[in-house]
Amino acid sequence: MNLKISGRHLEVTPALREYVITKLDKVLRHFDQVIDGNVVLSVDNQKEKDKRQKVEINLHLKGKDIFIESANGDLYAAIDLMVDRLDRQVVRHKGRIQEHQHAPIKHQELSVGEQPQQ
Template structure:
């Protein structure tokens, strides 16, 4: 998987980069058809509220679908955790849809044989 991690108004430390990579490994355990991803970590400061809001967002390209997730928290590590939890649920939902058992192949369907009575 090609993964691009960038920071907006934030210095991207090796610890943050490693934290994101280890958390995203959990997603790859569930679904291995991930093509690439783009993670943006940003800090927004509101002049009225005088507080920082950390935001983590990811745009993940899967085979057949693109998933965009964003999460905000006062702590950057908590925002990354929330983002990965949401992403994990979405990836599992997508995997269940494409591997749904409602459309089994003809080869594995049970055949129903009807016997006809011989005509006299």
């Protein structure tokens, strides 16, 4: 998987990068068909006392793109919120994919008394 982590009005430190990667590894254990991902960490400085930390992720899965953003006063808390929401969506997507897979008609068993159709 290709993962790009960038910062907007923020320098992405190795500690932040490692934290995001370890959190995303926990999510990606559920679903291994991830093509690539783009994480943007940003800070909105509207007022000095009211800084808002925001995290956005765009994850490209096989068959679907997932975009999630979360905001909080603390960047680590925003990352945790984003990972929780991403985890729920990835598990739900995996469940939908698995529900649609049925046994092929050739391998389905006939019940007693049925004749094969020709």
